[in-house]
Amino acid sequence: MALVPSAQTQCATFLLSYVAFVSAYYVISPHFPAPKQNSWIITTVSSCVMTLASAPFVWDYLASRGDVSAIRAFPELSVGSSRLFQAYLFADLSVGVLRYRDQINIATGWFHHILYLGIIEYAIQQKWAYVFSLATCMELPTFVLGLSTLFPRLRSNVLFAVSFFVTRILFHSIICLAYYIPKNRPLTPLTPLTPLTPLTTTYSESISPLSMPSPSSPEIGSIVPAILLTCIFPMHATWFMACLKGFKKRAKVKKERIAKIGKKDGKERKERKETGVVPVSLVPAHHPRPNLYAHYTHYARYYSMRYAHYSSRYAHYRTRLRGLDLRGFRGLGFRGLGMRGLRGVRGSASTVKEQVRKRIRWRDFRLRRVLRSR
Numbered sequence: 373m374a375l376v377p378s379a380q381t382q383c384a385t386f387l388l389s390y391v392a393f394v395s396a397y398y399v400i401s402p403h404f405p406a407p408k409q410n411s412w413i414i415t416t417v418s419s420c421v422m423t424l425a426s427a428p429f430v431w432d433y434l435a436s437r438g439d440v441s442a443i444r445a446f447p448e449l450s451v452g453s454s455r456l457f458q459a460y461l462f463a464d465l466s467v468g469v470l471r472y473r474d475q476i477n478i479a480t481g482w483f484h485h486i487l488y489l490g491i492i493e494y495a496i497q498q499k500w501a502y503v504f505s506l507a508t509c510m511e512l513p514t515f516v517l518g519l520s521t522l523f524p525r526l527r528s529n530v531l532f533a534v535s536f537f538v539t540r541i542l543f544h545s546i547i548c549l550a551y552y553i554p555k556n557r558p559l560t561p562l563t564p565l566t567p568l569t570p571l572t573t574t575y576s577e578s579i580s581p582l583s584m585p586s587p588s589s590p591e592i593g594s595i596v597p598a599i600l601l602t603c604i605f606p607m608h609a610t611w612f613m614a615c616l617k618g619f620k621k622r623a624k625v626k627k628e629r630i631a632k633i634g635k636k637d638g639k640e641r642k643e644r645k646e647t648g649v650v651p652v653s654l655v656p657a658h659h660p661r662p663n664l665y666a667h668y669t670h671y672a673r674y675y676s677m678r679y680a681h682y683s684s685r686y687a688h689y690r691t692r693l694r695g696l697d698l699r700g701f702r703g704l705g706f707r708g709l710g711m712r713g714l715r716g717v718r719g720s721a722s723t724v725k726e727q728v729r730k731r732i733r734w735r736d737f738r739l740r741r742v743l744r745s746r
Contacts (some may be wrong), residue, residue: 557593
């Protein structure tokens, strides 16, 4: 049988989780100096852990085809993850007061965190931690939003909206209605949870036999979890409505921007028709040649220390030839056009000039064709 963690174990889990969250913040925060990003570090880490911790409970729910009464309790995991979430709430408030106080508001900060501290404690005492652990899959949209805040390139408004609707609207509504059904209501112990001895107390033994349903009993369990889920739902619905308003606002801004560009385009085309002058905005942009960097590298290598022994009288011809990426033409028989080919040139400047012209002129057509293709 599964053992319920003792009070000492739960306290140690809370303290270690709190230290881990605070340490993670001070390690990661130097990489995200913006105040808003700072405020999302602990939340992103917590939402990731809680989403993963809810996986066994969600699996049981899906495997039983939506039967919440078939979900196993997993007391070590459910109670431990509940204490971890309490540590996150306390760490977010305590660190936030010192580091990002302006990012903590009344509704989603103080009220939300304090309310959930009480709800989780009540669920643990009533041995409903597995119900809360099942609901922590609703932290998935929080993780998506946290990632998009820390890494703006990963932002996806559609992914956040879909995950929010599936978990915090649809799934929330389904399990809320399911826990209103008498046979799905969780059992209520007649004695408090603490203190428990992990060596002698199992999860099934921690629930009083008097609270177990009998065949003739019309009432099976407590309706409190369903009521709590019902009270929390309006907050999720409000956040989802704000998300939809954001979509509507962004679509309106985009539509106005497109209309403004179209109006400006039409005005410029009308001016062109009336005056015959092409506006600057309608002139196609000139794109630089793709081998511009090759020209630069070719030019630079002739003025390196390796080629310093060349006479200064050839500098003019090196300058004239610097725009050719001669290394790329070796396969076409243009090796002689390089500066190494000028070593055999002798005579005055006019003689050198004439010999260089002869070397280039007889393949001028092929050279222009290659340059044009590049």
